[in-house]
Amino acid sequence: MACLFILLTFYFAETLSEDGSILFFIPLVIIYVFIVIGNLIVFFAVRIDTRLHNPMYNFISIFSFLEIWYTTATIPKMLSNLISKQRTISVIGCLLQMYFFHSLGNSEGILLTTMAIDRYIAICNPLRYPTIMNPWLCARLSAGSCVFGFLVLLPEIVWISTLPFCGPNQIHQIFCDLEPVLRLACTDTSMILIEDVIHAIAIIFSVLIISLSYVRIITVILKIPSTEGRQKAFSTCAAHLGVFLMFYGSVSLTYLRFSTTFPPALDTAIALIFAVLAPFFNPIIYSLRNKDMETAIKKLLCPQNVFNAFAN
Structure with missing residues (x-):
């Protein structure tokens, strides 16, 4: 059984010179630091x-917290591989990376679906919103998203850990992912692939729920008579919609393409979008055109200005 896998980071990393690897390393470090700091700022703000102690911002803060760990599951190892000549990962390390990356991704997907339903109730049924989305329900939905996200993948990871890997040990991806790892197993993996199809159906179901929610939301917003009211209602949903399109768009290209194969460079680009770029843009999207969030961030970063304002 193979003890180590070789991660072909950016699929051509093995041909890069040391200087060439640094060209990828430095931007990736900057992006990772921004992701951690940006999401921490959103969370604490x-x-x-x-x-901001309401369901919408509560979900946003939890999503930002998950994003930190979602990127930490993959980016540090990418950085290590870019400056290392070995570019290896142990089988146990690979399984753990797959488990945490996909579990956190599942939790985020469920949370995005919950956020879409929350916005649907807030805009389409505003009078009943405080009663329906009470603190008790919000806490259960937040905890349920994380618990279910981590439990749903556990049987598959345990199953993969029992597979023999006795052939090639090169993973053609920038991190350990389910399909590239399963290709290396020297036994039948059709039963695991069936479980992956079930997960794909769950992704499609989530996309349908979110899409239908926003179609209904946009329909209601367009019926609001005042321009100011429409802009305010749309601004609360635009950030969620942007994150949804970026997250599920890249995820769908990777996990819902079935037998379609992409060139290695395109595979790498898609993986970078949902593993690196989407978390990079999320703090920006959530603070863009959101006066409440901007004020909270300024209050967090410049508390002295707030004290001076009250003193004057």
Whole structure:
């Protein structure tokens, strides 16, 4: 059984010179630092500012917290491989990376679906919104998203850990992913692939729920008589819609393409979108054109200005 896998980072990393690897390493470090700091700022801004203690911002803060760990599951190893000549990962390390990356991704997907339903109720049924989306339900939905996201993949990872890997040990991806790893197993993996189809159906179901929710939301927003009211209603949903399109668009290209194969460079680009670029843009999207979030961030980063304003 293979003890180590070789990650072909950016699929051509093995041909890069040391200087060439640094060209990828430096931007990736900057992006990772921004992701961690940006999402921490969003998380603490929501937690500290009492005006943001409502279901929508509560879900956003949890999503930002998950994003930090979602990227930490893959990017540090990518950085290590870019400056290392070995570019290897142990089988156990590979399984753990797959488990945490996909479990956190599943949790985020469920949370995005919950956020879409929350916006649907808030805009389409505003009078009943405070009663339906009460703190007790929000806490259960947040916890349920994380618990279910981590439990659903556990049987598959345990199953993969029992497979023999006795052939080639090169993973043609920038991190350990299910399909590239299963290709290396020297036994029948059709039963695991069936489980992957079930997961794909779950992704499609989530996309349908979110899409139908936003179609209904946009229909209701367009019926609002005042321009200011329409803009305010749309601004609360635009960030969620942007994150949804970026997250599920790249995920769908990777996991819902069935037998379609892409060139290695395109495979790498798609993986970078949902593993690196989407988390990079999320803090920007959530703070863009959102005055409440901007105020909370300024209050977090420049508390002295707030004190001076009250003093004057």
